[in-house]
Amino acid sequence: MKKAFFIVSVLFYVNSYSQSESKKAKILEMISLTGVDKIGVQMMDNIMNSFRNRDNSIPDDFWIEVKKEVNSEELINLYVPIYDKYYTEEDLENLVKFYKSPTGKKVTSIMPQMMNESMEIGKKWGQELAQKVIQKLENRK
Structure with missing residues (x-):
């Protein structure tokens, strides 16, 4: 009995892991299709430009180094749990289809x-x- 319970538990874990990886892939695709991944980079650029405008004495090399240290994938990974919370995998499939359509592309543009x-x-x-x-x-x- 314990062996059967263990096998069922392992199968359940493997299935839920693959579903979550599949869902994460759909989330990342939707983030890319909607341009959300670019918004983080734009926000960073805006913040850096704001700092630059406040203090022109800071050399451009400094800002180039700061930009190298910023990892936009880090921000994207922070978005994943939010999308996971509000969208089912079926929702994501439908949204991805929509954003790949001509109308969806128009919406994002x-x-x-x-x-x-x-x-x-x-x-x-x-x-x-x-x-x-x-x-x-x-x-x-």
């Missing part, structure tokens, strides 16, 4: 522009709303 435009509109809307609130508060006096 225009999303950064759409997000920028949406943020600008949201910023303007928020400023206008803040002005209305300030005006209402002043009218209460």
Whole structure:
């Protein structure tokens, strides 16, 4: 009986391990297809440029060395558990199919522009709303 339980346990472990590796591969593919892997690099570049603009006395060699030390795969590996938490393997299969389709490719190509435009509109809307609130508060006096 113990031997049968052990064999079933090992088979269950092997099956769940292969499923998790399969799911991880799909997650990594989706991250690549959606360009999320490039976002980390862009964030790093933006941060470095911000530091450069604050202090021009730091030589370019320093920034080149810093960039060499940054491992974007490290960030991607931090994303994997989040995707694993929210998506089933079937979800990932469907998403990968979608992002490989012409429409999916269009979504990923225009999303950064759409997000920028949406943020600008949201910023303007928020400023206008803040002005209305300030005006209402002043009218209460």
